[in-house]
Amino acid sequence: MAERRLERVEVAVDGVATQVLVDLEESPLGWLARRRGRDGSALVGAAQLVAGERLRADFTRAQMMPRLTADWEAVGRSGRRGPSAGLTPSEAAMAARQRVSAALEAAGPEFAGLLTDVCCFLKGLEQVEQDRGWPARTAKVVLGLGLDRLARHYGLAVAARGPERAGPIRAWSAQGRPAL
Structure with a gap:
């Protein structure tokens, strides 16, 4: 089994600094995040890396990867467990599909295909070119x-x-009372 290379990356989400773990060996984005440009900065920044990994995570949850065989995982499963407690597996996959669709729509048609190829299908940049x-x-x-x-x-x-x-600021009041 290949060794995983996890690294903590700090990003700001809605103005709050958050640290996330990213497996840098698994995706082309991880490779780009470790490489430096001529100016010494990373080829992919921390926020870009987390955004790409978030898209890939939703893509995986949405079960959008093409299958070559039948899916036998769901056979015999019952109960609601895991990170999507409260949702059936098909509801969780549908919600993830909606998030992927919204993210790719926000990126625009000129970037959606490239983001899908690199972030979701893990194609290298040379192959995309x-x-x-x-x-x-x-x-x-x-x-x-x-x-x-x-x-x-x-x-x-x-x-x-x-x-x-x-x-x-027009006025400051004590004990939460509005100033008049």
């Missing part, structure tokens, strides 16, 4: 743009930011 007839190193740039859109859809950011235009 070959399949699409793109020049070398084009997929890396387009993937970065698609992952940015995906991260924005999920509410992920590298740093927490407040509202663009916050109004000034």
